[in-house]
């Protein structure tokens with residue numbers, strides 16, 4: 001079945017294919033056709049599809065206790081919090097079910113932090129072209145009018161600055177005494193894998209320290225090993241006060257986390273925040289299996305090494321191709337910016353047996369699973385480069 005269904009809200013522009021199975025870096029459609037997955041469910045399936053360690057953990061936990069409620073202690077949740085705090089240098093975790101919810105928790109921490117300091121209308125600084133989610137607060141934090149349009153009135157309490165511009169932070173500080181936090185992505189994924197300029201995150205940290213703001217990093221797309229560090233901020237030797245995770249944490253089992261340290265870890269007390277499903281035994285068990293596998297198979301280091309190799313290969317394969325504006329990457333996040341809109345490449349890739357994404361109109365985005373083999377990586381480089389060359393060749397001939 002590859003027809004649209006009238007029973008679903010038409011929130012997604014779907015490609016005409018129905019996916020039914022996955023294993024490792026491969027997925028199969030309902031006709032039995034095989035695809036090499038260079039997107040991993042948008043940075044979710046870092047361990048690839050149907051990873052046995054996650055499947056076994058989920059099955060075992062489903063047979064034992066799927067859900068119980070945060071009225072009680074949940075050992076898997078406590079273990080996961082301990083593992084994540086040890087991996088990240090944060091002190092406490094709050095668990096939820098998605099990236100947007102993790103950011104909502106961060107924003108609530110920021111507001112409480114402000115109120116505790118006598119700031120009645122706390123404001124959070126966010127960046128141009130940021131993406132933080134689709135709830136009302138997170139779409140307001142998102143720097144993309146298309147995502148906000150039609151959902152006004154937007155939420156109050158956000159100030160926007162250009163991504164990468166440290167002086168803008170001090171200008172805001174000089175005029176707005178009600179700022180309490182900065183929310184920033186180490187790499188802007190949806191915006192087209194836009195990496196912060198060198199020193200930017202350290203500069204944000206410094207500004208937050210000087211002005212008494214919380215530094216909050218949205219690592220929903222960058223986290224859990226993808227950039228070659230467990231958190232991208234660790235690659236910049238920066239420690240945020242609050243970090244949000246989701247996507248790859250459960251390898252497809254929905255789970256989000258808001259991690260905090262220092263004073264930020266103390267502001268949410270009993271009754272101040274919560275969610276029914278958050279941190280249930282099933283999701284936490286899946287996430288524990290993800291962390292075990294990531295560590296056991298040294299996949300974070302693999303993301304760094306293979307990411308650097310693939311980047312070099314892309315640079316070689318696309319060298320001198322007119323219309324390729326820039327190749328950006330961090331670990332296994334790739335953005336290949338073209339000088340023209342290229343959304344149709346998603347369909348063309350599908351026809352060629354490849355799952356890829358185009359974001360921001362003209363950026364081919366690749367977020368392959370961390371478990372891809374050298375051979376699969378090379379097939380992605382060859383396949384995607386050939387598609388881009390052919391697409392740009394046709395454009396310039398037209």
Ligand code: PLP
Nearest residue numbers: 098099100131132133220221246
């Ligand atoms: N923040 C970032 C950086 C993201 O990439 C995403 C999703 O793409 C989100 C937040 C929202 O996460 P979710 O779709 O799980 O709500």
